[in-house]
Amino acid sequence: MNEQLQLDFDKIIKTLKISEKEIQLKKSFLKKFIENGFPNRKQEDWKFLDISQIIKKNIGELTFFNDYSLPNKIDPSIFVNGLEHNKIIFINGRIEKIDFNYEDQSQIEINDEIGKNIKFNYENSLIDLNNAFTNKVYKILIKKNYSLKKPLIIYHSTNNKIKSKNVNLSLNFELEENSCLRLIDYFSDNTDKNFVNILYNFNLKKYSILKNYKLDKFRNNNLKYSFNNIEQDDNSISETFILSAGSDYFKNEVNCNLNGEYSSAFINGVFSLKENQQHEIRSTINHLVENTKSYQLIKSVLGKNSKSAYQGRIFVDSKAQKTDGYQLSKAILLDETSEFNAKPELEIYADDVKCSHGSASGSLNENSIFYLMSRGLNYQQSKELLINGFLLDVVEKITDSEIRNLVKNIIGLKE
Amino acid sequence: MDTREKDIEKLKDYKYGFTTDIENIKAPKGLSEDVIKFISNIKKEPQWMLDFRLKAYERLKSLKEPNWQKPKYPKIDYQDLYYYSAPKSMKDKPKSLDDLDPKLLETYKKLGIPLQEQARLNGIAVDAVFDSVSVATTFKGELTKHGIIFCSMSEAIQKHPDLVKKYLGTVIPVTDHFFATLNSAVFTDGSFVYIPKGVKCPMELSTYFRINASQTGQFERTLIIADEGSYVSYLEGCTAPMRDENQLHAANVELIALDDAEIKYSTVQNWYPGDENGKGGIYNFVTKRGLCKGKNSKISWTQVETGSAITWKYPSCILKGDNSIGEFYSIAITNNHQKADTGTKMIHLGKNTKSKIISKGISAGFSDMTYRGLVDINSKAKNSSNYTQCDSLLMGNKCGAHTVPYIKNKNFDSNIAHEATTSKISEEQLHYCQQRGLNPEEAVGLIVNGFCKEVLQQLPMEFAVEAQKLVGISLEGSVG
Numbered sequence: 001m002n003e004q005l006q007l008d009f010d011k012i013i014k015t016l017k018i019s020e021k022e023i024q025l026k027k028s029f030l031k032k033f034i035e036n037g038f039p040n041r042k043q044e045d046w047k048f049l050d051i052s053q054i055i056k057k058n059i060g061e062l063t064f065f066n067d068y069s070l071p072n073k074i075d076p077s078i079f080v081n082g083l084e085h086n087k088i089i090f091i092n093g094r095i096e097k098i099d100f101n102y103e104d105q106s107q108i109e110i111n112d113e114i115g116k117n118i119k120f121n122y123e124n125s126l127i128d129l130n131n132a133f134t135n136k137v138y139k140i141l142i143k144k145n146y147s148l149k150k151p152l153i154i155y156h157s158t159n160n161k162i163k164s165k166n167v168n169l170s171l172n173f174e175l176e177e178n179s180c181l182r183l184i185d186y187f188s189d190n191t192d193k194n195f196v197n198i199l200y201n202f203n204l205k206k207y208s209i210l211k212n213y214k215l216d217k218f219r220n221n222n223l224k225y226s227f228n229n230i231e232q233d234d235n236s237i238s239e240t241f242i243l244s245a246g247s248d249y250f251k252n253e254v255n256c257n258l259n260g261e262y263s264s265a266f267i268n269g270v271f272s273l274k275e276n277q278q279h280e281i282r283s284t285i286n287h288l289v290e291n292t293k294s295y296q297l298i299k300s301v302l303g304k305n306s307k308s309a310y311q312g313r314i315f316v317d318s319k320a321q322k323t324d325g326y327q328l329s330k331a332i333l334l335d336e337t338s339e340f341n342a343k344p345e346l347e348i349y350a351d352d353v354k355c356s357h358g359s360a361s362g363s364l365n366e367n368s369i370f371y372l373m374s375r376g377l378n379y380q381q382s383k384e385l386l387i388n389g390f391l392l393d394v395v396e397k398i399t400d401s402e403i404r405n406l407v408k409n410i411i412g413l414k415e
Numbered sequence: 416m417d418t419r420e421k422d423i424e425k426l427k428d429y430k431y432g433f434t435t436d437i438e439n440i441k442a443p444k445g446l447s448e449d450v451i452k453f454i455s456n457i458k459k460e461p462q463w464m465l466d467f468r469l470k471a472y473e474r475l476k477s478l479k480e481p482n483w484q485k486p487k488y489p490k491i492d493y494q495d496l497y498y499y500s501a502p503k504s505m506k507d508k509p510k511s512l513d514d515l516d517p518k519l520l521e522t523y524k525k526l527g528i529p530l531q532e533q534a535r536l537n538g539i540a541v542d543a544v545f546d547s548v549s550v551a552t553t554f555k556g557e558l559t560k561h562g563i564i565f566c567s568m569s570e571a572i573q574k575h576p577d578l579v580k581k582y583l584g585t586v587i588p589v590t591d592h593f594f595a596t597l598n599s600a601v602f603t604d605g606s607f608v609y610i611p612k613g614v615k616c617p618m619e620l621s622t623y624f625r626i627n628a629s630q631t632g633q634f635e636r637t638l639i640i641a642d643e644g645s646y647v648s649y650l651e652g653c654t655a656p657m658r659d660e661n662q663l664h665a666a667n668v669e670l671i672a673l674d675d676a677e678i679k680y681s682t683v684q685n686w687y688p689g690d691e692n693g694k695g696g697i698y699n700f701v702t703k704r705g706l707c708k709g710k711n712s713k714i715s716w717t718q719v720e721t722g723s724a725i726t727w728k729y730p731s732c733i734l735k736g737d738n739s740i741g742e743f744y745s746i747a748i749t750n751n752h753q754k755a756d757t758g759t760k761m762i763h764l765g766k767n768t769k770s771k772i773i774s775k776g777i778s779a780g781f782s783d784m785t786y787r788g789l790v791d792i793n794s795k796a797k798n799s800s801n802y803t804q805c806d807s808l809l810m811g812n813k814c815g816a817h818t819v820p821y822i823k824n825k826n827f828d829s830n831i832a833h834e835a836t837t838s839k840i841s842e843e844q845l846h847y848c849q850q851r852g853l854n855p856e857e858a859v860g861l862i863v864n865g866f867c868k869e870v871l872q873q874l875p876m877e878f879a880v881e882a883q884k885l886v887g888i889s890l891e892g893s894v895g
Contacts, residue, residue: 044483318812318813321812331824333824333826333827334827335827336794336826336827337794338827339794339823339824339825340822340823340824341821341822341823341824342820342821342822342833343819343820343821343822344818344820344822344833344835345817345818345819345820346807346816346817346818346819346835346837347815347817348807348809348815348816348817348837349812349814349815350809350812351809351810351811351812351814351839352812352839353809353837353839354837354838355836355837356834356835356836356837357818357833357834357835358832358833358834358835359820359822359831359832359833360830360831360832360833361822361824361830361831362824362827362829362830362831363827363828363829363830
């Protein structure tokens with residue numbers, strides 16, 4: 001694989017118009033990735049789902065070269081209907097269109113950020129891979145006191161023109177004081193067995209609000225990895241909702257640093273999995289100063305041969321008194337072959353805190369099914385009703401009513 | 416004698432911190448095939464036992480010390496330890512308690528377990544382990560009447576080789592992790608219990624461990640077998656004298672419960688935790704594992720961990736038999752610079768298996784407490800259930816309390832529920848108690864005892880009293 005990496009990397013460098021300094025930087029990331037390789041189950045964070053094995057089994061050898069100098073045709077049929085929105089369109093990892101037509105253009109700045117790779121203090125070779133291969137990194141800045149009128153939908157789409165087996169993309173957002181962004185990640189895939197690697201960085205200044213909804217609904221055979229890093233200043237709020245249902249493999253990681261007082265983070269997730277799907281959410285919330293708050297709710301419904309994992313970590317620094325941290329994960333196993341893994345972790349160094357977590361898993365309650373059937377529903381209907389109710393609980397946590405309705409429509413939930 | 420008294424004077428915080436002047440026989444320093452042969456030889460072991468040890472040693476060479484745990488410790492030089500140390504006067508084994516070295520008996524008195532007293536009054540049979548060799552086994556007559564075998568491991572190897580051969584290493588194989596394998600290679604002594612079919616052991620069996628000589632590692636091996644339909648409750652208490660250097664304690668405990676059998680294993684661990692600045696103290700790296708082999712069997716672990724510089728252990732249950740039950744009740748208290756990484760593993764393999772975990776962690780001073788547990792329900796373990804509750808209490812903002820549960824559910828018929836909370840002692844509670852005339856330390860002791868109530872209830876009477884006192888002593892100086 002290493003030869004392939006080097007070969008494809010050289011090809012990509014040739015097609016990109018970037019400076020020598022940027023090339024060197026990318027080379028250093030590639031070197032680091034080659035040294036460490038894909039993460040495997042020996043690493044604690046990858047214990048439940050071993051991505052190196054999954055890639056080997058599902059894709060085999062990866063290839064990395066795509067000609068990013070050529071544009072792709074945008075297929076408008078992928079667009080979301082019934083909701084006015086701004087668009088960023090990624091096709092096969094290339095940004096084809098950035099469209100903020102509903103907004104005051106002077107309040108949004110879009111900068112080409114290539115060369116300024118996103119850096120964190122984080123041991124994760126997939127981030128190195130991303131930094132080495134992303135063709136363009138944009139920074140989107142929302143100016144002070146501006147709230148976007150319409151949500152922004154980022155379309156992640158792949159089509160059969162793709163040449164590589166790996167797609168890397170990355171965006172950088174900055175929300176200035178008192179600004180607000182509603183962001184939807186919308187996945188539609190028309191390819192088979194690609195490994196998609198997404199990296200977002202959010203910088204939330206005082207009083208800003210970020211709402212991020214990741215919707216992976218349509219069944220496809222791709223493997224996906226997404227990493228969100230969120231830095232939060234005083235009184236800022238971040239809300240992340242993850243619908244994890246479409247891909248063969250999807251691991252969502254959210255790393256949230258609550259750097260400012262009275263900042264809060266919410267993470268809600270739904271797994272709805274069927275045959276051979278393996279999905280994971282891993283969240284890390286770092287409470288670093290006083291009076292911060294976090295809330296997490298993850299629910300799974302697991303069908304035949306599917307597997308979901310939730311690793312949630314709440315870290316409370318010794319300075320972070322008066323922290324409020326809550327974490328709950330629940331799972332319904334529908335079949336003998338389904339599997340649920342959880343590792344809800346608390347790491348606490350301050351004494352005046354309220355932190356708790358809970359985890360429960362099991363099958364559908366036979367008594368509830370009996371109750372519904374005695375009211376005239378058949379077995380299948382009763383089951384569906386119970387599962388709907390179970391999942392609706394998480395969807396109701398979405399604070400934006402427009403998007404809540406969209407999500408309900410997508411999942412097919414009715415009240 | 417003088418030095419001993421000085422020791423007591425100097426370090427009187429730890430009431431068990433004294434050494435006894437008894438000449439020791441030590442194996443040559445270091446770990447090698449020769450040392451293992453020396454140990455085996457001095458204990459007059461049969462060939463198969465030596466082979467067992469050498470096999471473990473062979474395996475050990477290829478193993479690395481694990482390093483995933485939370486409390487890190489300075490590297491242990493395994494070549495700088497004595498692997499065998501026995502009081503010299505033990506060469507000719509005493510026939511009865513009266514023949515014992517009076518100094519030994521004195522030591523036990525200070526520990527609060529005068530053998531004769533306990534033997535006569537409490538009706539507890541004590542198998543005291545003093546620096547690796549079992550000193551005396553009391554109350555043998557009564558036990559023999561029921562056909563119960565309760566003796567030291569070395570005695571069992573000589574007298575009951577069939578049983579030892581059949582069960583030793585079946586729960587913790589020689590190919591296990593580093594410390595367990597180390598123990599398999601160099602273990603010196605320990606307790607052996609066999610309860611025959613249908614027998615309910617009429618008394619609580621008890622061992623008192625104590626590390627005496629400096630620079631010795633304590634490697635006991637305990638094996639408890641409860642045959643069909645039997646019941647046994649086993650108590651284990653540990654203390655060690657104060658020393659500046661750290662001492663290693665790496666014991667292996669194996670429990671085997673056959674059909675309808677029940678084993679209850681209680682530990683009160685009060686090893687020397689090091690001084691206020693975190694110097695010295697015991698490294699308690701123990702492997703405890705129980706196998707519910709037969710149908711309807713039950714294994715219950717109860718532990719009160721107040722000592723040791725570093726505690727790192729996970730008493731586990733493998734629920735293999737259908738309808739078997741595993742329980743784990745734990746209180747872990749860390750103060751000053753103590754560190755603990757403890758919890759349990761419940762591995763459900765059989766149908767209708769149930770497990771329950773109640774863990775209470777209390778950290779004060781500069782200490783660090785981690786609950787780490789695994790609940791694994793196998794795809795064949797139909798209709799199984801687990802309930803886990805782990806609560807942590809923090810005192811002050813220099814300490815840490817962590818919870819790391821691993822939950823794996825591979826069976827759709829089974830339920831797992833897990834809850835964890837972290838809290839502190841509220842000002843109101845303290846105020847209320849003080850208003851009623853308690854001083855702050857008494858108030859904390861009372862509140863903490865209430866917090867631990869669910870676990871303390873599980874201990875046998877004699878132990879519960881001691882444990883309650885220990886809880887109070889361990890937290891001295893943590894408020895104010």
